[in-house]
Amino acid sequence: MSICVETSIDIALLGCGNVGTAVARLAALAADQPVTILGALVRDPNRPRDIPVPPNVTSDPAHLLASNPSVIVELLGGTEPARQLVLEALERRIPVVTANKSLLARHGAELREAAARAGVPVLYEAAVLAGVPFLGTFARRPFAADASSLTGIANGTSNFILTRCARDGDSLATALAEAQRRGYAEPDPRNDVAGIDAAEKLAVLLQHFASLDVHPDAIETQGIDLLMDLQTAHARELGGVIKPIVHADWTSALEAFVGPAFLPATHALARVDDVENALLLGTARGRLLFQGPGAGADVTAAAVLDDVREIGAGTAPSAARVLRGCRPDSPETEWLITLESGRLPRAADVADLLSAYGVFTHRATPRRSRDGRESQSLLVWPVGRLQLERALDALRGAAGCAASAIRALGAAA
Amino acid sequence: MSICVETSIDIALLGCGNVGTAVARLAALAADQPVTILGALVRDPNRPRDIPVPPNVTSDPAHLLASNPSVIVELLGGTEPARQLVLEALERRIPVVTANKSLLARHGAELREAAARAGVPVLYEAAVLAGVPFLGTFARRPFAADASSLTGIANGTSNFILTRCARDGDSLATALAEAQRRGYAEPDPRNDVAGIDAAEKLAVLLQHFASLDVHPDAIETQGIDLLMDLQTAHARELGGVIKPIVHADWTSALEAFVGPAFLPATHALARVDDVENALLLGTARGRLLFQGPGAGADVTAAAVLDDVREIGAGTAPSAARVLRGCRPDSPETEWLITLESGRLPRAADVADLLSAYGVFTHRATPRRSRDGRESQSLLVWPVGRLQLERALDALRGAAGCAASAIRALGAAA
Numbered sequence: 001m002s003i004c005v006e007t008s009i010d011i012a013l014l015g016c017g018n019v020g021t022a023v024a025r026l027a028a029l030a031a032d033q034p035v036t037i038l039g040a041l042v043r044d045p046n047r048p049r050d051i052p053v054p055p056n057v058t059s060d061p062a063h064l065l066a067s068n069p070s071v072i073v074e075l076l077g078g079t080e081p082a083r084q085l086v087l088e089a090l091e092r093r094i095p096v097v098t099a100n101k102s103l104l105a106r107h108g109a110e111l112r113e114a115a116a117r118a119g120v121p122v123l124y125e126a127a128v129l130a131g132v133p134f135l136g137t138f139a140r141r142p143f144a145a146d147a148s149s150l151t152g153i154a155n156g157t158s159n160f161i162l163t164r165c166a167r168d169g170d171s172l173a174t175a176l177a178e179a180q181r182r183g184y185a186e187p188d189p190r191n192d193v194a195g196i197d198a199a200e201k202l203a204v205l206l207q208h209f210a211s212l213d214v215h216p217d218a219i220e221t222q223g224i225d226l227l228m229d230l231q232t233a234h235a236r237e238l239g240g241v242i243k244p245i246v247h248a249d250w251t252s253a254l255e256a257f258v259g260p261a262f263l264p265a266t267h268a269l270a271r272v273d274d275v276e277n278a279l280l281l282g283t284a285r286g287r288l289l290f291q292g293p294g295a296g297a298d299v300t301a302a303a304v305l306d307d308v309r310e311i312g313a314g315t316a317p318s319a320a321r322v323l324r325g326c327r328p329d330s331p332e333t334e335w336l337i338t339l340e341s342g343r344l345p346r347a348a349d350v351a352d353l354l355s356a357y358g359v360f361t362h363r364a365t366p367r368r369s370r371d372g373r374e375s376q377s378l379l380v381w382p383v384g385r386l387q388l389e390r391a392l393d394a395l396r397g398a399a400g401c402a403a404s405a406i407r408a409l410g411a412a413a
Numbered sequence: 414m415s416i417c418v419e420t421s422i423d424i425a426l427l428g429c430g431n432v433g434t435a436v437a438r439l440a441a442l443a444a445d446q447p448v449t450i451l452g453a454l455v456r457d458p459n460r461p462r463d464i465p466v467p468p469n470v471t472s473d474p475a476h477l478l479a480s481n482p483s484v485i486v487e488l489l490g491g492t493e494p495a496r497q498l499v500l501e502a503l504e505r506r507i508p509v510v511t512a513n514k515s516l517l518a519r520h521g522a523e524l525r526e527a528a529a530r531a532g533v534p535v536l537y538e539a540a541v542l543a544g545v546p547f548l549g550t551f552a553r554r555p556f557a558a559d560a561s562s563l564t565g566i567a568n569g570t571s572n573f574i575l576t577r578c579a580r581d582g583d584s585l586a587t588a589l590a591e592a593q594r595r596g597y598a599e600p601d602p603r604n605d606v607a608g609i610d611a612a613e614k615l616a617v618l619l620q621h622f623a624s625l626d627v628h629p630d631a632i633e634t635q636g637i638d639l640l641m642d643l644q645t646a647h648a649r650e651l652g653g654v655i656k657p658i659v660h661a662d663w664t665s666a667l668e669a670f671v672g673p674a675f676l677p678a679t680h681a682l683a684r685v686d687d688v689e690n691a692l693l694l695g696t697a698r699g700r701l702l703f704q705g706p707g708a709g710a711d712v713t714a715a716a717v718l719d720d721v722r723e724i725g726a727g728t729a730p731s732a733a734r735v736l737r738g739c740r741p742d743s744p745e746t747e748w749l750i751t752l753e754s755g756r757l758p759r760a761a762d763v764a765d766l767l768s769a770y771g772v773f774t775h776r777a778t779p780r781r782s783r784d785g786r787e788s789q790s791l792l793v794w795p796v797g798r799l800q801l802e803r804a805l806d807a808l809r810g811a812a813g814c815a816a817s818a819i820r821a822l823g824a825a826a
Contacts, residue, residue, distance in 0.1 A: 026556065131699055133557045137550045140728050141719035143439065144546045268704075271679070278702075285715055286544055286706030289691075291681075293699030302698055306554035315553050315728045 009312040013040040015075035022301035074098040090114040097307040099126035105203035116320030126303035132292035139317035149249040149282035154201040156275035156294025157192035158244035194223035202246040213323035222259030234377035255331035262336040262408035334408035341401030357391035422725040426453040428488035435714035487511040512539035518616035529733030539716035545705035552730035562662040562695035567614040569688035569707025570605035571657035607636035615659040626736035635672030647790035668744035675749040675821035747821035754814030770804035
């Protein structure tokens with residue numbers, strides 16, 4: 001039933017950085033249903049701030065929780081003290097909105113249990129693909145949510161970097177510097193470029209769509225920081241592009257990986273460019289694609305405030321599902337193998353050696369020669385990581401060339 | 414707040430054709446929250462049916478409404494008697510789920526007022542892009558729903574036909590026959606291929622996103638049935654594809670059109686193929702894309718049942734917004750002009766004549782000659798329909814050639 005709420009919703013912010021500031025600014029625009037910021041938990045209450053300061057800026061969480069907020073908005077990031085404070089709010093039966101993917105990925109089961117006990121919602125639309133509201137939708141709609149696989153681009157920073165490489169011919173180093181210059185990447189970019197952020201988001205998506213509790217560290221994760229510039233060029237020659245992918249399939253046992261992957265140009269995610277995010281869901285009734293802007297502070301703040309208003313209107317879905325602990329397998333996929341050497345072995349010898357390990361080439365770039373080094377990339381039919389690694393080891397040993405590989409997806413996946 | 418409902422939801426079906434049958438079949442699978450079909454309104458209660466017959470199959474609507482359903486599911490199609498029956502249900506404060514785009518497009522304002530008076534929801538996720546749940550989401554999330562334009566592919570039948578033409582080289586007639594053979598197109602396909610279905614869907618989308626009440630007949634609507642086969646070929650030569658588009662922009666005054674339009678290959682909708690549907694929303698915080706399967710009976714039934722369950726769980730958004738009556742303007746867009754004649758005038762003369770009317774060519778195909786006829790297509794910079802028509806009339810008069818045009822969108826639109 002529709003519930004009209006005309007009174008103000010009183011929120012308390014845990015954290016008041018870029019996103020908190022944007023929440024405060026945007027909340028002032030919600031004319032039809034006022035959102036009042038009761039206070040904010042910050043490290044240093046005396047630091048000057050760029051927002052109309054809430055009445056209660058404090059470094060004391062007990063003080064803030066005692067102000068009787070109708071919703072706690074958790075924007076601290078990281079696991080502690082966020083976890084303790086969210087659990088405390090839930091114990092007091094205060095609904096929680098969080099943008100904190102790390103907290104959810106690592107303690108989602110615990111938070112969901114606490115929410116179930118308290119009978120209050122925990123909403124987290126802003127934690128993954130904040131620009132595209134779909135998590136709440138699928139929490140409410142079991143027929144639509146009957147999914148068994150997902151493939152997505154969840155880290156805008158990595159996508160920006162790989163887009164610059166593929167489209168503008170930047171080196172990885174140049175593209176990373178440009179991302180930092182624009183504020184898309186942190187001065188220490190490891191969390192994004194090593195795939196940690198993406199693996200955490202995949203863990204949250206698996207809780208949401210598959211009711212599986214998967215530790216992000218248990219997911220096969222490769223960063224884009226290990227790519228070589230020549231792989232970008234080779235991908236183009238093979239009619240595709242390298243994108244930072246999160247992928248999982250739980251049709252039977254769970255298989256998952258996070259990392260840069262070769263996509264043919266016809267893949268639905270091949271042209272999700274710059275800082276855009278996208279998710280492709282394989283469902284019982286077809287394939288769904290959601291695509292939207294990567295999460296800047298404004299986008300995240302809008303998702304947070306919409307979550308707040310859903311709680312105010314009483315239309316929030318329940319996050320209280322029981323998760324099953326699970327360790328993902330490494331899937332069998334195609335791979336893009338890249339060889340580099342002073343002088344590469346004959347192509348036929350490479351193919352023979354790989355096929356002796358059950359790894360069969362189906363396409364290859366021409367050989368390139370540059371700075372006295374030869375290089376070539378091959379697309380091979382689906383095998384698991386272990387089998388591939390054995391073949392690469394043999395190749396390195398027998399042929400004395402450098403060999404590396406990233407996963408490759410078919411047009412349909 | 415999350416509300417757990419473990420009792421059964423009792424629904425009454427208005428109409429029991431393909432979708433009604435699929436609803437009954439799928440409802441039986443909802444193990445966690447039973448959906449019981451109390452009865453169905455049909456024309457002929459004695460016709461044998463392919464489903465476990467509900468206890469109460471009747472041709473008497475009063476009989477069905479008296480059975481005290483918790484939700485009415487309206488699947489009759491068309492405006493009457495659907496409108497009367499839905500209004501009657503709302504007067505009795507029975508929530509309504511409908512898949513009926515015609516009813517909404519033509520009587521949406523009246524139904525929303527009745528729903529507001531009764532304080533019960535009317536849900537219609539199945540009416541437009543049934544395979545992609547997004548309407549309910551945006552009804553609940555004002556910040557995400559801060560949109561000012563939309564561009565979509567809303568008619569799966571037309572998209573299937575144009576995909577066959579563009580990708581497989583079918584003629585329009587062959588592609589239509591194939592769509593009919595597969596059951597995608599009705600024996601009388603007018604509703605789809607003349608753009609009526611798409612214009613009704615655009616009217617529903619404008620109610621939803623812009624709170625505007627636009628009569629579908631007032632929207633500039635062109636069917637794909639007026640396309641010529643050579644336009645498909647010319648579009649490819651210009652690096653693009655023709656897609657069946659619904660488009661509206663209400664940044665200032667409302668502009669809208671429905672019809673086949675040229676899209677460059679880089680447009681986000683250029684590769685939405687076969688019976689797939691998609692919607693691109695221009696919002697305050699970026700561009701959102703939703704893409705999914707076109708509406709078969711199963712897809713529609715799933716959307717209907719998810720709506721039913723949202724009503725059961727108390728998380729349904731309100732449809733009770735006030736609409737403002739509005740007549741759309743015809744937008745200024747690029748156009749794809751196609752000329753055909755025994756012998757076309759010199760290209761420079763064509764460009765001169767068009768430019769005298771303020772219509773400036775920016776790209777053109779080479780001329781083709783076939784069966785003693787010459788043809789050529791031109792892309793021209795944005796102008797309104799009236800200005801274009803004047804230029805085409807002058808061209809027809811002065812040059813004695815057949816000239817037709819469809820709209821064209823830039824990569825960004």
